[in-house]
Amino acid sequence: MNIAALNLNLLPVLDALLAERSVSRAGARLGLSQPAVSNALAQLRALLGDPLLVRKGGGMVPTERALELAGPLRAALLALEQGLEPAPAFDPASAERSFTIVTNDFVAFAMLPRLLGRLQSEAPRVHLQVRAWQEHTVPPDLARGDADLFLGFDRGRPKGHYATPLFEDHFVFVARKGHPQVRGSITLATYTKLAHVLVSHEPNARGVVDDVLATRGLTRNVALRVSHFLLVPPILATTDYVAALSEIVARPMARTLPLQILKMPLRIEGAAVQMIWHERTHASPAHAWLRGVVTEVGRSVATSCQNVPPERLRPRRAATSRPG
DSSP states (O other): OOGGGSOTTHHHHHHHHHHHOSHHHHHHHHTOOHHHHHHHHHHHHHHHTSOOEEEETTEEEEOHHHHHHHHHHHHHHHHHHHHTSOOOOOOTTTOOEEEEEEEOHHHHHHHHHHHHHHHHHHOTTEEEEEEEOOSSSOOTHHHHTSOSEEEEEOSSOOTTEEEEEEEEEOEEEEEETTOTTOSSOOOHHHHHHSEEEEEOSSTTOOOHHHHHHHHTTOOOEEEEEESOGGGHHHHHHHSSOBEEEEHHHHHHHHTTSOEEEEOOSSOOOOEEEEEEEEGGGTTOHHHHHHHHHHHHHHHHHHTOOTTSOHHHHSOSOOSOBOOO
16 A cells, blocks of 8 residues: 555544444544544545445444454554654753764863763763864754754854854953063054964964954964964963963963963954754753753853953843744
8 A cells, every 4th residue: 555645534533433333433532523434434445445344233343354454553543642742851860862062172161061060960871972163153063963052153153043142252362471572461562563373274364353453454463373272372371472362261271371361452342152053953852951051051151250340251142042
């Protein structure tokens, strides 16, 4: 039989007829009129080439073919009913599953230790896979189903993706302690002449700082390009290179490295680190739980820089963005 051509609405009718052995009672069970059930029975007889139920005395009895169908039909309908039940509530304490998060080294540095601490205490059998993504674009892994969350900067979110802000990042000026040209303050004139480190994957890419300088007709000396944020602090601590670096990275690093952190000599707008996910996981209880934990961790990161006024680090929007 070509199942694609089968009117599946007939199957619950047959199941009710086999259980009730009466057209009227089957109709009452299904909320259908007696003529509607009779019409369905006629279609089933034509489709299966068997009378299925025949009259005997004051009722109806199933044929041998109908009795053969009864068990498999009831099992199939029961499996379908169970499969369409609402998803059960997610219990992190007992759940055994894994999630994949795509992010860059800066966000992982800021969030991963706190996030793993939460998981170990609340969901000990939930495992994470963290994959690197240094671009400021949403990775295609979310739409393909190869990843569950992206944590990073949202520059052109594709359709079918949701987003919510986690924390806002700000640049600070960083140089080693004892730098011959940086002694507790920095002027814009000196800033443009120093040897800068830029985090970039593209050989000739410009940074946000370069764009702001260009509006003033200025440029800076980008003397070194690296591909990872966490490479920068050790380089600065042992050379005369300088950098505009994430404050959330710079301050923890300055506790163990001889670095001085100063205010930037020009205004650079902060950027919100976003949590982004695909609409295919939006309604999942398990994913909703994970997003809730990540959001709370992001808010704790936002207040971790004690020297920064809390209002500067607070997420710009608390609400989730709709798919864009």
